[in-house]
Amino acid sequence: MASLNLARFDLVSIRLAVTAAQSGSLTAAAAEAHLALAAASRRLRELEAALGTPLFERHSRGLQVTAAGRLFVQHGLTLLQAMDRIGVELSDLRQGVTRHVRLAASTAAISQFLPPLLAGYAKAHPEVRVELSEQVSREVLAMLRERRADVGIFVEGADAAGLQTQLFREDELVVVLPPNHARARPRTELAFAELLDEDWIGLNDGAAVLQTQQQAALAAGRPLRLRMQVRSFDAACHMVASGLGLTVLPRAATLPVVRAMKLVTCRLTDPWARRRLLLATVPDSADAGVLQLLAFLAAPSQNAKAARRRRQ
Numbered sequence: 001m002a003s004l005n006l007a008r009f010d011l012v013s014i015r016l017a018v019t020a021a022q023s024g025s026l027t028a029a030a031a032e033a034h035l036a037l038a039a040a041s042r043r044l045r046e047l048e049a050a051l052g053t054p055l056f057e058r059h060s061r062g063l064q065v066t067a068a069g070r071l072f073v074q075h076g077l078t079l080l081q082a083m084d085r086i087g088v089e090l091s092d093l094r095q096g097v098t099r100h101v102r103l104a105a106s107t108a109a110i111s112q113f114l115p116p117l118l119a120g121y122a123k124a125h126p127e128v129r130v131e132l133s134e135q136v137s138r139e140v141l142a143m144l145r146e147r148r149a150d151v152g153i154f155v156e157g158a159d160a161a162g163l164q165t166q167l168f169r170e171d172e173l174v175v176v177l178p179p180n181h182a183r184a185r186p187r188t189e190l191a192f193a194e195l196l197d198e199d200w201i202g203l204n205d206g207a208a209v210l211q212t213q214q215q216a217a218l219a220a221g222r223p224l225r226l227r228m229q230v231r232s233f234d235a236a237c238h239m240v241a242s243g244l245g246l247t248v249l250p251r252a253a254t255l256p257v258v259r260a261m262k263l264v265t266c267r268l269t270d271p272w273a274r275r276r277l278l279l280a281t282v283p284d285s286a287d288a289g290v291l292q293l294l295a296f297l298a299a300p301s302q303n304a305k306a307a308r309r310r311r312q
Contacts, residue, residue: 011083013043014076017055020044021073024062099289104133104140104149106208109277111233111253113169114153121296128289136206144282150290153297155208156276165278166298173209173273174251174265176240176258184264191269192248193220199227199245201236209248212272237261250275 012033020029020040030040048054055069065073105114110132118130135143137154144152144163153168154160175195177184183195196217202210202224210229217224227245230236234257236247241261251265258265267273279298281290 011080013047015080016040016043017047017069018073018076018080020056020063021065021069024064026063099128100131101128101151101289101293102131102133102149103151103153103293104135104143105153106137106140106155106277107134107203107233108155108171108208108250108253108275109153109168110134112171112250113277117297121293124296125292128293130293136204137208138206141280144280147282147285150281150285151293151297152280153277154280156278157208157212160278160280162283163280164283165280166294168277168279168297170274170276171250171252172267173212173248173275174254174267176237176247176249176254177264177266178240178243179262179264181246181264184266189267189269192216192273193222195246196220196222196224199225201239201245201247202226202229203233203236204229204231208275209250213248216270216272233257237263 012035016029016033016035019032020026023029026040026044027037030037033040035043044056048056051068051072053068054066055072057064057066114132118132121128121130133143133149137158140149140152140154141158141160141163143149152163175190175192183190192213193216200213202213204210214224225245228239230239233249233254236249237254237257238261239245240247240263248268254265257263279294281294
């Protein structure tokens, strides 16, 4: 199979094709690229000729992306993002940043532990830039395996086969209820199975908390009455405050918003409510910068500081 001559593709044309596919309008893509419409049309034609296949079907109402166009856009986006990343890293290098480390972490890790840790790391190592991506645990592991992240933090339970893991922190799940709920008082502990008649506010699919709830309901032989799904802990608490259902969230992450909304939390007696968050890397792929960040995040002194903050 003949290989494509990538030197024939300039970044302006690639960006133009991606924008045209996303907007469905050559006029809009030309305006964004600061090109005349005729010049933009010519660039797309030349790109298609170089590829040997049409990327678009032209209609009076705009552009329709072909199968080849969808494939080109997928890889074109990757290329453009890589070029943008090169530009950012070269700019950082001129300012004294010599290393970028990509960290993918679950919401539980970010909302409970990471901000002060990353601030401390940045102060101690100004030459390293940590790029943080918030993901559900399953996606954290996917990013590691696909080498889109150097370090991952996820909730134990997701399939980490083939990855090197170590303890990061521990947390606790609690059920969040409105203050006037019948089960809010006087009890301070509940079993999850006692609450399966309730409507639930869950996180999005793939979130470790939601998967744990679904597995617990299945083990109890009962359905999980999932009424709504939201992306953030704060949004889940707002739904609870409005009387739309209950939610299960990490205690430390939700404490400020729970207090602000005058909600009630109850501990869960289920063993799965006590969780471990793990650090992960791909074996034998970590360089000195990655190992340095790992050592900082996993250090016993950092764990002790985090534990003191949770108790305060």
